[in-house]
Amino acid sequence: MKSKSNILNLLLAVVFLFMILETGCSTSVKKPFLSPIEPGIGLSEISDPSQFPDFSDDYGKEILLFSINNSITYFKRIKSYPPVFNSIGFSPEKQIETLKFFREGYLRCKNSKELNEFIAKNFRIFQTIGKKYEGEVHFTGYGTPIYDGSLTQTETFRYPLYKKPADFRRPYFTRREIEERNLLKGNEIAYLKSKLDAYLIHVQGSAQLNLPSGQKLYVGYAANSGHEYTSIGRLLVMDGKIPEEDLTLSTLLSYFEQRPDELDYYLKQNARYIFFKRVIYAMPHGSIGVPVTSMRSIATDKKVLPPGGLAFAVIETKRSRIISWFQKKGQVEKSFFVLDQDTGSAIKTPARADVYFGIGDEAMHKAGSLNTYGKLYYLLKR
Numbered sequence: 592m593k594s595k596s597n598i599l600n601l602l603l604a605v606v607f608l609f610m611i612l613e614t615g616c617s618t619s620v621k622k623p624f625l626s627p628i629e630p631g632i633g634l635s636e637i638s639d640p641s642q643f644p645d646f647s648d649d650y651g652k653e654i655l656l657f658s659i660n661n662s663i664t665y666f667k668r669i670k671s672y673p674p675v676f677n678s679i680g681f682s683p684e685k686q687i688e689t690l691k692f693f694r695e696g697y698l699r700c701k702n703s704k705e706l707n708e709f710i711a712k713n714f715r716i717f718q719t720i721g722k723k724y725e726g727e728v729h730f731t732g733y734g735t736p737i738y739d740g741s742l743t744q745t746e747t748f749r750y751p752l753y754k755k756p757a758d759f760r761r762p763y764f765t766r767r768e769i770e771e772r773n774l775l776k777g778n779e780i781a782y783l784k785s786k787l788d789a790y791l792i793h794v795q796g797s798a799q800l801n802l803p804s805g806q807k808l809y810v811g812y813a814a815n816s817g818h819e820y821t822s823i824g825r826l827l828v829m830d831g832k833i834p835e836e837d838l839t840l841s842t843l844l845s846y847f848e849q850r851p852d853e854l855d856y857y858l859k860q861n862a863r864y865i866f867f868k869r870v871i872y873a874m875p876h877g878s879i880g881v882p883v884t885s886m887r888s889i890a891t892d893k894k895v896l897p898p899g900g901l902a903f904a905v906i907e908t909k910r911s912r913i914i915s916w917f918q919k920k921g922q923v924e925k926s927f928f929v930l931d932q933d934t935g936s937a938i939k940t941p942a943r944a945d946v947y948f949g950i951g952d953e954a955m956h957k958a959g960s961l962n963t964y965g966k967l968y969y970l971l972k973r
Contacts, residue, residue: 633941732958740800840959877933
């Protein structure tokens with residue numbers, strides 16, 4: 592009996608020691624303060640090479656090269672670029688130079704050590720200021736779903752996607768007004784089996800629809816109603832329906848599958864409405880007008896971060912609330928080069944980034960499971 596008591600006391604002592612160490616670390620280590628290089632821009636330049644991340648790339652070369660070429664195409668095509676980014680060196684011409692030079696070096700380097708040396712010698716490194724100017728970025732994922740659909744309304748296919756109406760202007764009517772007053776009748780593009788499926792296409796911005804004829808229909812983002820976006824997942828967290836650390840696409844779907852009577856209530860809390868267009872390409876395009884590629888394209892707030900730019904994402908391990916005492920904040924799970932080629936309704940401020948995972952059920956599952964934090968860096972040739 593005495594030995595069991597001693598073991599229990601020892602375990603309690605160990606837990607108490609970890610609590611002290613955790614508290615000590617959190618209070619003694621001063622968090623970095625990242626000063627924006629210009630007001631209104633979400634970037635801070637890192638002058639000390641010891642503060643650079645380890646530029647280890649966890650994904651394949653081919654898709655990265657494809658994504659780089661897409662951004663080069665974008666920069667060659669555009670006639671204007673936000674002046675605020677031109678003023679700090681991120682001009683289209685400089686970005687083309689950056690992308691071409693990086694592509695050559697990336698192919699030439701034989702290992703991670705050579706790649707890090709190449710980058711440190713030849714590139715200026717900027718870090719996204721993140722939340723509270725501390726560099727923390729909230730990463731989530733998105734993708735392109737595949738659903739069964741129909742060009743005509745039937746008993747099975749009842750929930751429409753709409754094109755922009757002839758009277759469209761911003762701000763347009765709210766979601767509640769559109770649905771309750773049936774304001775978009777006659778502008779249907781296609782119909783879905785589920786209202787939640789239709790809404791998820793609103794969130795993702797594109798979809799592939801398999802028609803009864805065997806043909807495929809591709810739809811892409813056309814416009815939004817101009818109202819503020821409200822995340823129904825965030826509302827469920829605020830209402831205590833889903834713990835924040837458990838919020839994923841799977842848990843969201845599961846919640847409404849079990850409680851379909853709550854769906855309309857939550858959907859109408861999001862006033863923003865998305866309009867679509869039929870597109871001829873199977874690979875979805877981002878907001879800068881080029882294809883987005885799996886694990887190599889990200890969506891950010893283009894008001895504060897440079898469209899089309901070369902970036903490096905560092906994704907940290909998701910920490911459990913229960914065992915967080917035994918986990919170190921900042922442990923890297925994945926790191927990879929990306930191109931900033933898209934944007935999204937929920938992606939605002941330098942503290943948010945959305946990683947594109949690809950097309951289909953597996954991609955959507957992986958995308959919906961990403962809900963963690965990390966850091967984001969941008970590269971510019973010296």
